[in-house]
Amino acid sequence: MKSQCKIIAIVELILGILGSFILAKSGGLNAYTGERNWTTTIFIFLIGVIVSYVFFVVLYSISEIMDNQEYIMKQLEQTDATPESRSVKSVGSNSSASLLSGTKSSTMDEEGWLCTKCGRLNPNSSSICSCGKHRF
Numbered sequence: 680m681k682s683q684c685k686i687i688a689i690v691e692l693i694l695g696i697l698g699s700f701i702l703a704k705s706g707g708l709n710a711y712t713g714e715r716n717w718t719t720t721i722f723i724f725l726i727g728v729i730v731s732y733v734f735f736v737v738l739y740s741i742s743e744i745m746d747n748q749e750y751i752m753k754q755l756e757q758t759d760a761t762p763e764s765r766s767v768k769s770v771g772s773n774s775s776a777s778l779l780s781g782t783k784s785s786t787m788d789e790e791g792w793l794c795t796k797c798g799r800l801n802p803n804s805s806s807i808c809s810c811g812k813h814r815f
């Protein structure tokens with residue numbers, strides 16, 4: 680984006696100088712006698728060059744401002760994003776961990792107990808697993 684704007688600015692300057700050259704060439708001629716009035720020719724050319732140069736400076740400074748803005752935005756994003764994402768991440772992992780442990784313990788309490796020998800889920804009413812292992 681910024682480089683495009685700079686290219687446009689340079690092209691505008693070249694075209695402006697060429698345009699003012701052409702304008703001066705045709706505008707410098709006396710319409711009646713067909714003779715060249717050098718004062719008018721140089722005057723037209725200079726005005727054309729100055730106008731195109733002013734436009735070039737404006738376009739170029741806009742591209743510089745855009746460049747700076749892009750840089751500032753990137754800096755802001757970098758400084759903003761890192762601590763935020765970190766805090767979000769830690770909060771997320773904490774909550775999910777507590778949720779997991781919560782659901783684990785609740786299922787253990789409500790549905791029964793896991794046998795340490797065969798891994799079968801046994802109801803709380805039975806204290807001995809079907810494989811013969813005692814709950815405690």
Ligand SMILES: [Zn+2]
Nearest residue numbers: 794797808810
């Ligand atoms: Zn068992």
